[in-house]
Amino acid sequence: MRGKIIIISAPSGCGKSTIINAILAKGELDLQFSISATNRPPRDGEKDGVNYYFLTEEEFRDEIGRDAFVEYEEVYPGRFYGTLKREIQRIVEAGHNVILDIDVKGGVNVKKLYGDEAMSIFVLPPSVEELRRRLEARGTETAEWIDKRVERAELEIGYAMKFDRQVVNDDLASAISEVEALMKGFVG
Numbered sequence: 725m726r727g728k729i730i731i732i733s734a735p736s737g738c739g740k741s742t743i744i745n746a747i748l749a750k751g752e753l754d755l756q757f758s759i760s761a762t763n764r765p766p767r768d769g770e771k772d773g774v775n776y777y778f779l780t781e782e783e784f785r786d787e788i789g790r791d792a793f794v795e796y797e798e799v800y801p802g803r804f805y806g807t808l809k810r811e812i813q814r815i816v817e818a819g820h821n822v823i824l825d826i827d828v829k830g831g832v833n834v835k836k837l838y839g840d841e842a843m844s845i846f847v848l849p850p851s852v853e854e855l856r857r858r859l860e861a862r863g864t865e866t867a868e869w870i871d872k873r874v875e876r877a878e879l880e881i882g883y884a885m886k887f888d889r890q891v892v893n894d895d896l897a898s899a900i901s902e903v904e905a906l907m908k909g910f911v912g
């Protein structure tokens with residue numbers, strides 16, 4: 725049987741990687757992370773083929789030319805991110821469920837494409853001020869990129885109701901349980 729598709733979107737810094745990693749670490753649901761391609765540089769500790777397939781802009785454009793993406797977006801100026809068709813196929817055809825951590829526009833597009841095969845979840849921050857605090861505390865972005873991410877967050881939050889479900893990440897443990905319960909309900 726083909727696996728199902730779970731889409732998680734949220735403004736950057738909302739805590740979606742933390743939530744996804746906690747659920748993957750429990751290993752209770754037959755879930756595999758869809759590794760996206762991007763031309764942004766790796767952060768400290770990020771590995772090619774684990775967190776992302778890190779490509780140059782030229783390599784990214786070559787993949788676009790080969791029609792290799794289910795979807796891709798220029799999420800921030802000059803920063804491309806995309807879901808590879810071969811990545812989704814590899815996972816769902818092996819019967820595993822796949823989890824996609826993608827931006828709001830990509831999330832809406834993938835849901836449209838896969839319909840009932842997919843469930844989309846939007847993770848909201850308690851407030852934009854708290855989102856900024858989390859990005860600052862994470863310490864992975866320069867002040868300029870934090871501003872860009874916060875600015876975009878305001879636009880992204882406007883997409884929340886286009887998703888099947890919404891979860892507020894205020895208390896982390898509660899948000900993890902809530903997302904996990906939604907996933908269990910969907911993949912059975």
Ligand code: ADP
Nearest residue numbers: 736737738739740741742858862893894895896
């Ligand atoms: P995203 O993947 O959405 O960009 P991260 O998972 O990297 O976000 O989380 C951003 C930062 O916020 C991290 O430093 C993380 O530890 C922290 N964080 C996540 N959830 C919470 C929470 N509920 N309360 C406080 N800090 C949180």
Ligand code: 5GP
Nearest residue numbers: 736760796797799805806807825826827830
């Ligand atoms: P980050 O640079 O923090 O890892 O990711 C920035 C944003 O890009 C996040 O909103 C993340 O969900 C999004 N993103 C990651 N992979 C993809 C993808 O394959 N497609 C799209 N559309 N967005 C992605």
